[in-house]
Amino acid sequence: MSKLWGGRFTKNTDVAVEEFTSSISFDWRLYREDIAGSIAHARMLAKCGIITADEADQIIAGLKSILADIEAGNFSFETALEDIHMNIERRLIERIGPVGGKLHTARSRNDQVALDTHMYLKREIAAIARLLWDLEAALVETAANHPDVIMPGYTHLQRAQPILFAHHMLAYFFMLARDFSRLQGVWERTDLMPLGAGALAGTTFPIDRFYVAEQLKFAKVYDNSLDAVSDRDYIIEFLAFASLLMLHLSRLSEEIILWSTAEFAFIELDDAHCTGSSIMPQKKNPDVAELVRGKTGRVYGHLMALLTVVKGLPLAYNKDLQEDKEALFDTIDTVKFSLRVYATMLRGMRVLGERMSEAARQDYANATDMADYLVKKGLPFRQAHEVVGRCVRYCLDAGKRLTDLSLAEFKQFSPLFEADIIDAIQIETCVAARNSYGGTSSTQVKHQLQTAKEVMAKQQAVLDLYTKGNV
Known part of the structure; x- marks a missing residue:
């Protein structure tokens, strides 16, 4: 098959090279964006008098018919045509004749693929933001539905101080709220229109880049053509956002996995979100949480891979940049899957409040409060710490809890009791005493819930903006 760029060549491309350099196996995903960008480009060419209005109409009609074919499953993508751009352009020329060849006037595949990727990521950011918002809602719902459940708080995975379960859930809400904020930054730097940069240096034709940006709902246009075709910062930034998001989900996954064990028995996951064993009939495995934990490393890998690809590239475009697509696409798929199943899993989770409360009463999670009691009686904290430490040692030897001691036993350690x-x-x-701002008291947790709802209301306005900001 003759190449649309083959005029300078005297040999056909080696079949192995065609397969190696082709990206159509994955960049077919960009067909909507590629066609939408081409339609806007054709309208701009006609507006600027570079092609006629009739030629633009023919091109646009042809592109819309190709879009219909692709979405109906009646379009065959060909490896020999390398990428989504050449596949669509070849079909357009076959369908409407030589006028289809005018579409590529004043643009390059370099700025065309940059445009497609910006548009694609904007659309996916909007979808991910909605899924992230829903997971935040699931955390808030879980916290609000269990306002009085007390559980052990941990440091070093050892029982430390009693806290409200709602407080624990809201800690993850605020992590995800920061992720949402980071995603807003990614949107801002993705909302840049590169088309018109050409291969690297702009074009000799009198184009109107701002008209194209308006047609495609971009807030800004790249100021420098070299930057426009070589920039992958926004993709790397998205992968960094995704890595932090998955980090947070992985931390929650680890706790879900621990809490669902017989040793903890703090929660029970719904059967719909677990699997069994092929050999052990009694097993109920938290596979959703485990998979999310495992897929976190996959997302990290994509971030490191693309950072490594880009770090040594001279300006402007290099074929290395083709490597951005698979990393981006797989990360998007992984994040969307993880967010979707996680929100459902949390809503189906049963919280075993009595077991949590009993665990909080065991050991000596109230030891700090005992030291604080002595401090309020006038004893310096370091001395109070020593007194309570000796008291705990006494209870360990006697097989008692601190609350089991008599007043006489307390006074053996300090007359201040x-x-x-x-x-x-x-x-x-x-729990009630920890009423400092952000603490675990019921009053503070109610305030955190209210803050969470206010944050989510602001986020809803952002979601509406993203919907309006996509073609």
Whole structure:
């Protein structure tokens, strides 16, 4: 098959080279954006008098018919035509004749693929933002539905201090809210229109790049043509956003996996979100959480791969940049899958509040409160720490909890202890006392819930903006 760029060549491309350099096996995904960008380009060419209005109409009609064919499954993509751009252009020329060849006036595949990728990522950012918002909603719902459940808080995976389960869930909400904010930054730097940069230096034709940007709903146009065709910062930034998002989901996954074990028994996952064992009939495995945890490394790999690809490239376009697509596409698929299944899993999860509360009463999660009690009685904290440490050692040897001790036993360690010590170290009291801003008291958690709802209301306005900002 003759190449649309083959005039300078005297030999056909080696079949192995065709297969190696072809990107159509994955960049076919860009067909909507490629056709939308070409339609806007054709309109601009006619507006600027570079082609006639009739020629533009023929081109646009031909492109729309190709779009219909692709979406109906009646379009055969060919490896020999290398990429989505050449596949569509070849079919356009076959369909409407030589006038189809005028479409590529004043543009290059370099700025064309940059345009397609910007448009594609904008569309996917909008979809991911909605899924992320829904997962945030699932976390808020879970917290709001269990306002009084107390659980152990952990450091070093050892029981540390009692906290509200809702407080724990909202910690993940605020992580994801930062991710949403980061995604807004990615959108801003993706919302740049590169078409008109040509291969690297612009074009000799009197084009109107701002008209194209308006047609395609871009907020800004690249100021420098070299930058426009070589920039992949926005993709790398998206992969960085995705890596942090998956990091947060992976941390939550680890806790979901631990909490669903018989050893913890803090939650029970719905059967619909678990699988069994082919040999052990009793097993109920938290596969969704495990897969999300595992796929996190996959997303990290794509980020590192593209950083490595771009780091040594001179300006402007290089074939290396073809490597951005598979990393981007797979990351998008992975993130969307993870967000979708995670929100459903959380909503189906049963919280075993009594078991959590009992675990919080075990061990000595109230020891810090006992030290604080002594401090409020006038003892320096370091001395209070020593007193409580000796008291804990006594309880360990005697097989008791701190709340099991009599006042006489307390006074063996400090005369500052009074009858009110027992109430002061009840886990309900310990939780309620942590009323500093951002703390785990019921009052503070209610404030955090209200803040979360306000954040999500602002995010909804962003979602509407993204919908309007896509073709």
